[in-house]
Amino acid sequence: MRKFLLITAIIFAILGIIFAVLPLGTIAFLPIVIAIIVSLLAFYKSTEKLKKLPRIVLIISAISLLVVVAKVVLIKDKVATDKQFEIKKEESKKEDMKDLEGL
Amino acid sequence: MRRIIVLLILFSSIYTCYSQGKPGEKLVYSASYNMSGLMTQLAQVSMQTELIKTSKKNFLHLSWEAATFSKWDSFFKIRDLYETYLDQTSLKPGLFKRSTFEGGYSITQKYIYNPDGKSISGTSRIQNRAESKRNFAIGSSSQDIIALVYKLRTIDFSKFKPGQSIVLSLIFDEKEYPVSIKFMGKESLSAGNLGRKECNILSIAAKTDRLKGKDKNLIWLTADANRIPVLVRFSIPVGTGQMALSMASGI
Structure with missing residues (x-):
């Protein structure tokens, strides 16, 4: 049981790191929270001598959680300036004028 | 994702602004989707x-x-543009255009409303396929999505009682859909830079598989003369989402 919990915690912790690094926003909370819960369970299921690995997984997950919270709070969502789209809009408007003149 | 965007369009277009005669109005929303409960x-x-x-x-x-x-552009880039031109005197639509680019999938549509008011000359192109042209009949009160919601925004809901509804006719993808708008009541909400506003809550229902649940597709319109959409919540087969007003100017 402990081994299963530990493997699950490690998998979700790795996913959490990947999601935290990628610009996936709050979705990253999902694997991180799972990693924290499962690593906590693994921690309590472990004997004193074997608590080191679940503790490391827990710390890594907690750091990932902090990174995601910081990114969500500090980095504001922006829309990139898309020159191609702007040109397309202008061209569309010119084309519309021709159609509107015929109405 | 495409369904989400269509839904966003369906509801968000309920903006139409010019509401009581003001060109230059700009409303900015932040659109969110419920992913894994977040x-x-x-x-x-x-x-x-x-x-x-x-x-x-x-x-x-x-x-x-x-x-x-x-941050999402590398995963699923969306650049959509929907436009409608209404005759300023009659407020009848003359031209509707749709240009969507969603995750590499593009559609362009153009509807020219014929002077008889009973048909549309439509052209459409999907991806890089050849452009197709089609004339199709419409009901006398049928309108494209933006023109329809413009009409909706001109309706005075102050005299409506909870549960009271109206039906409008929507043209989307060359098909007509009856859209039922039900007045649900009032609620005070935060409306971006406008502060807190009292809003009319409207439930949107249409006979389409794009909407899910009863009274789960809702829009909050300010209960003033501007009737600005403040919040839109939608429920579709693949999840739920919302669109919240963040900035309004030129009102």
Whole structure:
């Protein structure tokens, strides 16, 4: 049981790191929270001598959680300036004028 | 994802602004989708009105634009543009255009309303396929999505009782859909830079598989003369989402 919990915690912790690094926003909370819960369970299921690995997984997950919270709070969502789209809009408007003149 | 965008369009277009006659209105929304139980901000939706003059007539140009936040562009880039030109005098639509780019999938559509008011000359193109042209009949009160919601925004809901509804006819993808709008009541909500506003809650229902649940597709319109959409919540087969007003100007 402990081994299963530990493997699950490690998998979700790795996913959490990947999601935290990628610009996936709050979705990253999902694997991180799972990693924290499962690593906590693994921690309590472990004997004193074997608590080191679940503790490391827990710390890594907690750091990932902090990174995601910081990114969500500090980095504001922006829309990139898309020159191609702007040109397309202008061209569309010119084309519309021709159609509107015929109405 | 495409369904989400269509839904965003369906509801967000309920903006139409020019409401009580003001070109230059701009409304900006933040669109979020519920991913694994968490509302994740996906895109910015902006809506603008403009007065366009031709040699014969004046038109109200109502445009809707959706763009994913830059962090999502590498995963699923969206650049959508929906436009309608209404005759300023009659408020009848003359031209509707749709240009969507969603995750590499593009559609362009153009509807020219024929003078008889009973048919549309439509052209459409999907991806890089050849352009197709089709004339199709419409009901006398049927309108494209933006024109329809413009109409909706001109309706005074102050006299409506909870549960009271109206039916409008929507043209989307060359098909007509009856859309039922039910007045649900009132609620005070935060409306971006406008502060707290009392809003009318409306439930939207249409006979389409794009909407899910009863009274789960809702829109909050300010209960004042501007009737600005403050919040839109939608429920579709693949999840739920919302669009919240973040900035309003030129009202």
